[in-house]
Amino acid sequence: MIVSPPLHKDGTATVGDALLQTVRFDIIRGQLLPNQRLRLEKMREAYGASVTTLREMLNRLVAEGFVVAEGQRGFEVAAISMAELRELAEMRTMLECHALDRSISLGSLEWEAGVVSAHHMLHSVENGLIGGETSAVETWVQYDWNFHSATVAACDMPALIATHTNIFGRYIRYHLLALDFRGAAVARDHEKLRDLVISRQIDPAVTLLKAHIRAGMDHIIASGKIPA
Template identity: 45%
Template sequence: MLDKDPDGSVGENIHRQIRNDIIFGRLLPGQKLRLEPMRQAYGISVATLREILSRLTAVGLVTAEGQKGFSVAPASECDLMEVSELRIMLEAKALKDSFAHGDLNWEANVVAAHYKLESVEAKVFAQKDDIPPDLREDWKRYDWQFHRALIQACPSKNLLDLHAIVFGKFLRYQLQTKTIRGEIAADEHRQLLAAAKARDTEAAIAILKQHIYGSAAHLAPAGTPSAED
C-alpha cells in the first residue's frame, strides 16, 4: 500500500502516488481535484486520471460529485471512529490467522520490520513534534510495514486487501496532527512483537485494541471508545 514500486506501470505508479498524496496530506480533506491541473502535475492523460480517481472513490479516499467532479474525501470524528473499529475487526482476525500459520521466515520478517520501525522511531522522538515531512513519511511507512508483517501469514488475500484499504484511511487521520503519542506507541509495538514471537493471540489483540483506540483518542479525544469497550 505505502511501499514504493519503481517497477510498476505508469498508471499504477501514478495511482499509488495520488493515493499516498491523499494519505500523507499533500491533498487535503475536501480539496477539489480539478482534472486539468492534476493532469499536468502528474503527467498523465485525463482519461487515465479519471480512471484513477474512480478507483480511489471505490475505496473511500475520493468522493465523486456528479457533474461537479472529484474531491478528496472529507474527514470527521465519526468517520475516524468507524475506521478505527473496522481496523480492529480486520486486523484482529488477520493477526489470529497469521499467528496460526506463521513460520520461522514470517517471524524473521516481523522482527526485521520492527527493527526498522524502532530505528526510525528513535529519530522521530528526538525531533519531538517538529518532525520533517520526509522523516514523518518514512516513520509511517515503516509503521505500515510492521503491522503488515504481523498479519502477512494470514492466508486470506481478500482480508489483507481490505485491511490495507482501512489502514490507509486510519493513517490519513494520523498524519493530520503534528503531535505524536511517542514512547507509548513504541512500547505497544514492542509488546506486539513479543506477542507475535510467543504466538499469543489473546495478548496481541488486547494490545492492538489499546494501540488503535489510544491513537484515535490522541487524534479525537471526545467520544473515543475505551480499549475495554
C-alpha cells in the same frame, strides 16, 4: 503508507496503477487536502497523465473511499470527520485482530524474521522521535505500517488483507493530518506486540492490539485537528 502497484509480467508497474499509487499517497500524506477539488486539467499538468487516465484512476479512488465524485462537478478529495475516524478505527480493529490471530497461528520462521526486521526499523525511527527528531513523523507512519503489515503477513485470507490495507491507508491519513507522534508509550506497545507475536501468544497479542489502536485514535482526536 506505500503499497506497491500491480506489475506487468516484465516487472514494471502499469501507468494507471503507478498513477493510482501516487495520487493515493498524496491524499494519505495530505499533499491533496480534504475537500480539495481535483480539476483534471491541473492534475494533467501535475502528474503528466491524460485526462482519460486520470478520470479512470479517480473513479478507482472513489471506490476506495479516498475521492468523492460530484456528478457534473467532477471529483474532490474525500472529507474527514470524527465519525469516519471512529468507524475506520473500529474496522481496522476487527480486520487486523482477525488477521493477526491467523497470522500467528500459521506464520513460518521467515514470517517471524520479517516481523523482527520491520520492528527493528520502526524502533530506530521511534528512538529518534523520542530524542526530539520531530521531522521524522511521516517516516514513522510509514514504518508503523510496515510493522503492522508484517505481523499479519502470514494470514491466509487475501480478501481480508486487501480490505485491511485499504482501511489502514484511510486511517493513516488521519495520523498524517494530525502529524503527531504519541511518544514512548507507542514504542513500548510495538515492542510488546513484537514479543507476543513471535512467542505465538494470540490472546494477549490481540488484546494489546485492540488497546493500541484505541490509544492511537484517542491521540488523533486529542490533537484537535479533526472536525466533528
